[in-house]
Amino acid sequence: MLTNVLLGLLAAAAGLCLLRMLRGGSLPDRVVALETLLVTVVCGIAVLAARTGSGLFLDVLVVVALLGFTGTALVARFIERRGAR
């Protein structure tokens, strides 16, 4: 099944994002990694929805997209004030 392969690839991508988040480098690095992780999760939910054909989880996608942006903006403000660490 194609969708299983796609989900596996997305899981690998999410793992790489998590690795970057844990290894860090600096706080902005972690923010960028978190953003990419959210995009990966959204892709995964979309693949699942396409596989089952049900639009049950699509509301979650909208919420995650919005929260991801507000979170990024807030942490960027925080970094600007406090300095990257």
Add this chain to the structure above:
Amino acid sequence: MTVGVLLAVVASIGLQRFPDVFARMHAATKPATLGLALVLGGAALVMDDAGSVVKLLLVVALQFVTAPVGSHLVGRAAYRAGTELDESTAVDELAGIDPDA
């Protein structure tokens, strides 16, 4: 959808390989956005009720609007907070210009 997933994987590989925040931002934002658009577009082709298609397209539009803004905010904050550039960076065009840096 397959191409989109591959692009998402490319984004996270770039997150591992590139040397500093600014290069990683390029790697993370562009392929991830295009990949998301392709995946959700593919899902929208599969779905058969109009509400789901509208929601998927809404997420794509949101991502296209917010991803550049978000990465710009992070990049500016990182530069002003004094994150050091990798030594392979050729030109620092903001050096001496941004008074807050």
